[in-house]
Amino acid sequence: MTITATVLAGIPKSNYSLYHKVRFLVGDPTALITIQGGSDDHSMFIVRDIEMQRARRDARADRISCPADHKPESGLSGDRETATAQATAEYLVGQNVTTITTDRTLPYIFAHHLLLRGLEIQYDANLGVLERRQKDAEESAWLQQSQATTEDAMRMACELIANADVNDQQQLIDGGEVLTSERVRSAIDIFLLERDYLNPKSIVACGITGADCHDYGAGPLYSEQPVIVDIFPQNRKTLYYGDCTRTVVHGHISDNLVRMHMAVCEANAAGCSAARPGVTGEDVHKATIQVILENGYKTGLPTERDPDSFCSMTHGTGHAVGLEVHEPPLLDFGGPELLVGDCLTIEPGLYCRAVGGVRVEDMIILTPEGNHNLNKLYTGLDWKN
Known part of the structure; x- marks a missing residue:
């Protein structure tokens, strides 16, 4: 009888594959060993001695040692x-x-002492990858929690922009x-910090700055120009992220922006409708961009020869x-x-160097029947109270 072992090791606070498996958050070195094939199959979690009591209560392991x-x-x-x-x-x-099997995250110091x-x-390149994709009930609840807080932050930011006054320069x-x-980015940071979230730098991109889909934005915000707000915070307790994008326009909304926004929302709906277990990420992307093309817009990056009026979806779904x-996976x-439990963003956008960008992003979790949309937030351009 051959005894086999799988080893994941490192610091769970930063090694997310290890944390996903053991569900124990700690900032010290640990190892999770899974033994199979003998008369005593089990998992052993080796952790610092002062963490053993907490690990016995919370960690997903059969045995705890130091x-x-x-x-x-x-x-x-x-x-x-x-x-x-x-x-x-x-x-x-x-x-x-x-012989042990391990994943891509094993620190070399562990490999050195094993050798x-x-x-x-x-080395198993796929170890843990499918497991992390297929979110369980606990993970789904954590993602719903993070997305709800992300929506609260988004509402605050978009209403702050929509209800601002305006000066003679349209600022x-x-x-x-x-x-x-x-200033808007700081308001988002403070809002999320008060709710125990870490917030990577949010996108608050106004006007033609937003024509670059990943430009963070800088400087004054202007009336009658689209502002893309993209917020993606991490819950400090569970470590799970939210991710949501909305577009807000202060004041008059041009017909051009209305058309862009309608196409993006239709594409979002098409992507959400297409996403289900068994189809591919490519299938969902094709369903999304088909709507973009049917509305008369392009896909792909503009060339130097294209006019500033060139308007396209420049990224994946x-x-x-x-x-x-x-x-x-990517869409x-x-x-x-796609698999049951995949948590996916559906985030079509249109970008034009003459006016800026419009993007609407929701987050869904795939179920056996299709998917569940974690978003409930308004998707329009006018956020004025």
């Missing part, structure tokens, strides 16, 4: 990470394991000062979200088959 429980004959290093790697190797040898003890290491004014991308804001050409 490095001191697995000392090599030469003793443990005084360096915490080295000691954890030594203990991991010692435990595996004690379990009569000769010193004569263990063979096999927006709030509290007697010019309202800038930076979306991506997966979870412990990272961008995860596989684009070449996108793979």
